Amino acid sequence: MATTETNVGATAATIPTGQATTRPVDEFVVPQGVKQKRKTPWGVFREMPLLVKLGTLWLLIVLFAAIYAQLDARVFNGSLPLADPNLQLNGFNAATGEFGDRESLEQPSWAHPLGTDRLARDTFSRTMHGAYVSVTVAIVSVVCGVVVGGLLGALVGYVRGKTETVLMAMIDVLLAFPALVLLLALISIFEVRDLFVISFVIGLLSIPAYTRVARANSLAISNREFVLAAQAIGTKRWTILRREIIPNVLPTLLAYAMVAAAAVIVVEGSLSFLGLSVQLPTSSWGNMINQARGDIKVNFGQILYPSLALTMTVLALNQVGDFFQRRSAFRGSSL
């Protein structure tokens, strides 16, 4: 790959400069013999604008919270009775049969950084568990979308022909569905309440959009010099797809995946808010907001914290996704 790039650069450099162009051609040319350095994650982080940096940090925090919520039994594990006295209904201790001294709807304190909800449960750990729900939905749907949608799109964008026509017609039909309504109907009719099944259904419904994005990129890349060169030396089509097309489709597709993950998190939040996602008492940001709705006059904070967590995660995913989108677009045009 890298050698092909520099070759292209070499031909571009031989174009006579001068009269017509005012900007130096060098600006658009990868210097010959110098391999473009692959940036380390730290290097990429450093070139991010401030808002994107903050977004990345927030996403890491959310990811950590999601993992921690699963590792530490004290964080609400989704089933009653609870292992942790801090999280039981008003500190109810199943072993001794005594209630704790916690009040419901407490204001934030050191013991409960985000206060407690109506049932005297610690909002901080419930918010952490909400992160686990959102992260699961996002990851499952991204994996579905990138693996199935990405492969299909990259394939038909390169192979073209009848396969493409038929597949894209089907994709168009699927995209014509209002996804939220379809999802509501599906989940309600089949009474799905399992987090992984819900994530999978959401992931299935997001495949068409990924296919579109992957196909558009694959189409553009199929006509590039390095693909033509690979064809000219008789590389097998499957190898070209694997070695040239897919690695080049992937960066844009992953940037899209972040933006799509943001949308998916909102969808799950909406479902939870309607009480149609994970079953209570498992907490998710959406159902926490819904449950705290009745206390809007007494303790707005209980609505505010999960709302902020959800909004900030969506904003961060959008920001970081846009950043990588711009970055991969720049890479494409600089070749």
Add this chain to the structure above:
Amino acid sequence: MAKTIAFVLLRLIATLFAVTFLTFLMVAMLPGDPVDTILGTGPRAPGIEEQIRADLNLDDPFFVRYVAWLGDAVTGDLGTSYITDQPVSDTISQRLPITAQLAIMSIVISVLIAIPVGVLGAYKQGKWPDTVTSTGVQVALSIPNFIFGIFLIWLFAVQLQWLPASNWNRFSNGIVDNMKTAILPTVSLALAQMALFSRLVRSDMMATLRENYILSARAKGMSDRYILFRHALRPSSLSLMTIVGIAFGALLGGTVIIEQLFGLPGLGFSLIAAINSRDILVIQGITVFIAAMFVIINTIVDLLYAVLDPRIRRK
């Protein structure tokens, strides 16, 4: 042109078939006896099982049932709820005006705000008004509508007590009362739309402002405002129209949550009510109706686009 219309209509028919088929399939795939699913576990009136079997042609093969159901659906007969005893089509026609009013109002508000915001961003490209509006747009795009709705309720109904937090006054009860109950849900729906539209207007305008005819208009000494709104906005209105059409279709489904939040008896509200009482026929009917509306509106947008922009017609 004729070819374009034929193609778009063909796709419409294919999509409608797919939409109805999938909705029907979803209900048909339910595990267990459909009669049990529909009636639940409560006490049953004598003879109702046989009636449901006959109504839904349950003894026929799947495709026969689908064709019979589709034939009824096309004539507006989506069955009668076994729970409320009301025809599904009546429920839809009673609830639709509320949902439609919300969708139309929020589209109008968001377009009215989005155009000046987008134009300002393109005109002051890279300067502080652009930075401020662009950042605002990015944040607005990331706030889920139900969260924004709750925030509005907290601000205007709980803190300021200017507007009611829920309930709905019909349009016939007077326009002021109607608006009082409609404004908060409308604004919560409009926020994200507005952000989406203004981002589109901005990027479209930025491309247009680089065109030669803008330069020549400027050279002729026309005022900036005239150039912006008369010369530059017009080509951008096409893509704006497309996205407005799509947004309108999406809003018909998207109002579900907002209607639930504000307690507005619209289409989405009945959908959730039907889901909670497991009223299968109503779920099926409303889903198919919303999906069909969505598809039809998108088709109309496609057709309008082909009429207005000759470049995208099929050869």
